[in-house]
Every structure is written in structure tokens, then in C-alpha cells.
Amino acid sequence: MSRPRIVIVGAGFAGYRTARTLSRLTRHQADITLLNPTDYFLYLPLLPQVAAGVLEPRRVSVSLSGTLPRVRLVLGEADGIDLDGRTVHYTDPEGGGGTLSYDRLVLAAGSVNKLLPIPGVAEHAHGFRGLPEALYLRDHVTRQVELAAAAGDRAECAARCTFVVVGAGYTGTEVAAHGQMYTDAQVRRHPMRTGMRPRWMLLDVAERVLPEMDERLSRTAERVLRQRGVDVRMGTSVKEATHDGVLLTDGTTVDTRTLVWCVGVRPDPLVESLGLPMERGRLLVDPHLQVPGRPELFACGDVAAVPDLYQPGQYTPMTAQHAWRHGKVCAQNVAASLGIGGERRAYRHRDMGFVVDLGGAKAAANPLGVPMSGPVAGAVTRGYHLAAMPGNRVRVAADWLLDAVLPRQAVQLGLVRSWSVPLESASPEVARVPGRPDVEPAGTRAGGDSTARRPEAGAAEDRPGGDSAKGQPDAERAKAHLSGEPAKNQPGGEPAKGQPGGEPAKNQPGGEPAKNQPGADTTAEARPGGESAKAAGPRPAAHAPGKPRKTSKPSTAPKPSAVAQQAERAKPAGASGATRSGSPGSRAPSRSAGPPADPGPEPPANQPPPGPDIAPGPVKRTDGRAAEGDS
Numbered sequence: 001m002s003r004p005r006i007v008i009v010g011a012g013f014a015g016y017r018t019a020r021t022l023s024r025l026t027r028h029q030a031d032i033t034l035l036n037p038t039d040y041f042l043y044l045p046l047l048p049q050v051a052a053g054v055l056e057p058r059r060v061s062v063s064l065s066g067t068l069p070r071v072r073l074v075l076g077e078a079d080g081i082d083l084d085g086r087t088v089h090y091t092d093p094e095g096g097g098g099t100l101s102y103d104r105l106v107l108a109a110g111s112v113n114k115l116l117p118i119p120g121v122a123e124h125a126h127g128f129r130g131l132p133e134a135l136y137l138r139d140h141v142t143r144q145v146e147l148a149a150a151a152g153d154r155a156e157c158a159a160r161c162t163f164v165v166v167g168a169g170y171t172g173t174e175v176a177a178h179g180q181m182y183t184d185a186q187v188r189r190h191p192m193r194t195g196m197r198p199r200w201m202l203l204d205v206a207e208r209v210l211p212e213m214d215e216r217l218s219r220t221a222e223r224v225l226r227q228r229g230v231d232v233r234m235g236t237s238v239k240e241a242t243h244d245g246v247l248l249t250d251g252t253t254v255d256t257r258t259l260v261w262c263v264g265v266r267p268d269p270l271v272e273s274l275g276l277p278m279e280r281g282r283l284l285v286d287p288h289l290q291v292p293g294r295p296e297l298f299a300c301g302d303v304a305a306v307p308d309l310y311q312p313g314q315y316t317p318m319t320a321q322h323a324w325r326h327g328k329v330c331a332q333n334v335a336a337s338l339g340i341g342g343e344r345r346a347y348r349h350r351d352m353g354f355v356v357d358l359g360g361a362k363a364a365a366n367p368l369g370v371p372m373s374g375p376v377a378g379a380v381t382r383g384y385h386l387a388a389m390p391g392n393r394v395r396v397a398a399d400w401l402l403d404a405v406l407p408r409q410a411v412q413l414g415l416v417r418s419w420s421v422p423l424e425s426a427s428p429e430v431a432r433v434p435g436r437p438d439v440e441p442a443g444t445r446a447g448g449d450s451t452a453r454r455p456e457a458g459a460a461e462d463r464p465g466g467d468s469a470k471g472q473p474d475a476e477r478a479k480a481h482l483s484g485e486p487a488k489n490q491p492g493g494e495p496a497k498g499q500p501g502g503e504p505a506k507n508q509p510g511g512e513p514a515k516n517q518p519g520a521d522t523t524a525e526a527r528p529g530g531e532s533a534k535a536a537g538p539r540p541a542a543h544a545p546g547k548p549r550k551t552s553k554p555s556t557a558p559k560p561s562a563v564a565q566q567a568e569r570a571k572p573a574g575a576s577g578a579t580r581s582g583s584p585g586s587r588a589p590s591r592s593a594g595p596p597a598d599p600g601p602e603p604p605a606n607q608p609p610p611g612p613d614i615a616p617g618p619v620k621r622t623d624g625r626a627a628e629g630d631s
Helices: 013-026 044-051 131-150 154-160 170-189 215-228 269-274 320-337 374-388 393-405 475-481 562-570
Strands: 005-009 031-036 040-042 061-063 071-075 077-082 087-091 097-101 104-107 111-113 162-166 199-204 231-234 238-241 245-248 253-255 258-261 265-267 282-284 297-299 355-357 363-365
Touching: 005 013, 005 097, 013 031, 013 071, 013 320, 044 131, 044 170, 044 355, 044 374, 077 269, 104 320, 131 154, 131 170, 131 258, 154 162, 154 253, 162 170, 162 253, 170 199, 170 215, 170 355, 215 231, 215 363, 265 269, 269 282, 297 320, 355 374, 363 374, 374 393
Parallel strands: 005 031, 005 104, 031 071, 104 297, 162 199, 162 258, 199 231
Antiparallel strands: 040 061, 077 087, 087 097, 111 265, 238 245, 245 253, 355 363
């Protein structure tokens, strides 16, 4: 008799705890599969310390394979669930697809950034939900301070030294508190010529900082922030965002290059595609974390609306504290439904208090309802985090000790670029990579049926080199962040000046393809690796400004040179359909059919043929005539 199959979607607080508890309860009596985009569990409460340089990124990343025995890890993101067929379809990090069959399914996909219909926010703001976003923010803040120190213009220096954080909740408050300390330390070691000090702003439409927590915690946190120089503005938010600054709801314009979006989170849109009863984007479950009418389906964490038995009519809030405890109860009930464990349990939990790390020795905490502040609260906060982390405790404690006695390293590595961490993303824990076939962005998965699949890989809109890269995820956002002008000496770009051959003739290998030929309309954004040197340039026109658009005709096609003919003859059979530069789906520009009117003499015998992706330079004629393409 085969063992029952359990599939867990997501390895956040709820999913990780479910997998760990099931591994202990089942003991080889069930096959447990964990589907997650990354191979680590991220301890989110310490993410602001990664952005501020207190902790190294791997300190808050706990290995899944190293801490979950008897659990099979599958790297990928679920993009379709067939409830009747009991299968989960996923896309792996390299764009391949797969299907997992299950007897019990646990949905713990977590949450993503919550967006508001504010002009410019999706294009110019960055969230704070994953490790790539924390690494980007650390590099970006370091770079802005360094550029401000070198700037001679006072207005530019002020804009680069202004950092706006929207959302005064748990995450936003900690980001602003740690960020002010980090930038102040940079300026103390390297003062600015203009004498300015970095300025952090914390905005929220609520009346106080930490509105969802105890009022005494709010007062403590706001007092610490103001003492450090953070500009706290309650009842104010962003009305419009641009590349150069933000317009606030009170009419104030703030020049800045940094906008951090910590407004809140929303459940992963995957659960909306199931067609099951929802509660404000969360899947309705009973107190046993089971979906009514679907005995094989469980949900926990941020995607589940779990009834709060201590407050009838309410649902447990979307916090790490509840998600961690959801996972334990869910695992026990899954095992009980398979006849492996004991009886089912209903979820009951009272809040044990909250802790907010404000950097240094400062914190605000109320464990078991006892309000604390200052160094005592700081010690309680760090002790709580060490006890709650499922691994890396010694490494985290060592980093805290080193940070207390050594200065922080203000170094930008440049590993994560702005366009690779868009605000609107269904996977904030995964950075976008050039040439990676990403899955659908957030919003495209919602509203479909439970058997919805990702677009076929062979669709013309999804292939690099297709018409304006239609259908590619985040294509419009990439246009806002990437310059349309391709880099020099890159495929499809202008060859470097001073190189032999200058500008290659059109329709020659490496030159500009003829209009209406394959690849002619492929922009830099659609090519893998086509990132421009400019970070936010306008999208270029498809043709040169001021020149009419040309249409290539077979009768008027330019004559291929003798070298081009020789290279064409040197190609092996079937090479004409090969892709160029490894770009899938983008074929080499086709040449006009028919022999040329005057092919000219053959090149010298010692003239090597050009490579398939290198434009031929000037060729020395042996008959005294000027070679085609010579300047």
C-alpha cells in the first residue's frame, strides 16, 4: 500500500512549522513535499537589521533541506491548482513546469506587498518583504549617501539624503529607526561638504505610530524616532510619486530618490483562483484550519481566515506569531485526518505581546502585557528573537556582538538592481534575473479557475524577441527602469567607435536588421542581459528621430558583401535557423533571396571568415576598387 502524499505550498512561518511538525509526527508514514521558490526559511522580523548592515543575509536564512529531515524540497512557485484532480502545477526557477499530486494539500503561500492606486508608486517605490529587497535597500541607501557626499549642488545633496518610508506599522517603524542610525554612522565617518545630515521621513495615514499595537508601545517608538531625528508625520501619505520626489497629501513636495513602501501586505493571489469562499482575500477555514467541503484541503498563515475563538466573529490577524502557531495545529490535524496522529485540535491562541527593535539598545516591548522600553526592552526583544529562530542562533548572536564593538561596513555590492525587485510581484522573495522566464505577475493569477495554467512557453508573446516583448512579466515596468538604448558592443547595439568596420552595413551580420525581418522590433528590454547603463531613460523610438520608417523590399535590399557570402557558404547545413547569442526565439536577420547583381571578386585566401555574431570590418580589395562598407 502506497504512503499518503502531503504537499505543502510555501515555507514561511506557517508552512515551515507545518513541515517540521509533520516530519516529526509521520516518521516515514507519509511522503511530505514542500514547494517553495527558495531553499530557505526567512526570519522576517530581523530583515530591517539586514538592510541596516547589522546582520549578514544568511543569518536570517535557515536552510530548508538542512533543518527538515524526511521532507522533499521542490523549488518552484505554484501557479495552478486542480482541486478535483488533486494536483498542483508549479514553475521552477528556470522556467520549467511540473505537477505534484497530493492526498492532503496545505496552502501556506504567505502574503505579498499591498498596493494602493497612487500614481507612480508601482514604478518608483520598493517594498520590504524579501531578502532581495533588503539587499537592494542597503546598497541603494549606501550609494545615495556616497553620491550626496560627492555632490557640489546643495539641492541634489538634500534629495539624495532624504529617505521616505510609507507605513508606520511594525516593518516601517523598524526600517526608519535602523536606517537613521545607519546613515548617521556613514556621515560621521565621512562628513558631507554641504554640512547636511541624512533625513528619514516616516509617513502614515493613521493617527499614531504602530496603530495596531498597544498605545504605550506607540508612544515609546515615536519618542525614540524623534530623538534620532526621524521626521514622523502622522495623518499624511503619498499622493503621487515621481523619479525625483513625492507629492504628499498635505500638498508638500519632497525631493527624494528613495521611497520605501511598507503600507502592509495582502494574501497571495494564488488562493483567489480556487473559487472557494473568501474573506477579504483570505481563504475561509474552520477552527481546525480545514476548508469546509474539502476534507483534503487545509490552509494556514496569511492566506487563511482563521476564526478567533476568543473574539467571536473576528479572525486572527496576519502576524508571524499566529502563523507560526497555525503551522503546528495544522500539522497535527493533517496527521489526524490520515489516521497517523491523535485527534484534531481547534486553533486557540492569545497574543503574548509584541516586541519592536528600534536599533542599538533601544526597543519597545510588552511581553505578557507588561510595557517595557530602553535597554531592558532591547534585551527582551533580542532574547525573544533568538528563542523564536529555528536556526542560526549562534551566528546571529555573534553578529550582534560584533556590531556592538566594531563599526559597520558601509559597502555596496551592487548584486540586486532596482528593476529586479519590482513593488508589484507575486514572489518578493525572488529577484528578477535577465533572461529568466518569470511567472505571471501578481494579479494575473487571480480570478482564474482552479485549473488555470501559466502561458505556454512556445507562445509568441512570451518569447524574447517577440513583438515588443508582449506577455512578458513586468515588461512595462522594465521599460520604466531600463534605458531603451542598447549598450555599446552588445548584440543589437551600435559597435564601439574606433573598432574596425565602424557601423556595419544594414542586413550584414551584426548590423541592424531590415525592417519587417525577424528581430527587427526587438527592444533592449526584451533581450536577456540588455540592461542599459542609464537607470531610468525614456523608451526609444523604433526608428531614428526625424527619419521616416522604412519598409524593406526584396527588390531593393542592399547587396551582401563578398565576405558575407563567404561566411554564408561556410555555415553548416541547418545553421540558418540557429538562435543568436544564445537568445531563445530570436532568430538571425534573414537575407533577401536571389543572387546579387555584382558579387565582386573573391577576398584574399588568407582573409579569415567572420564569426557568426561579429560584423565584418573593412575588406582590402585586390583589384583597386573601394570595398563595400569602407569609409
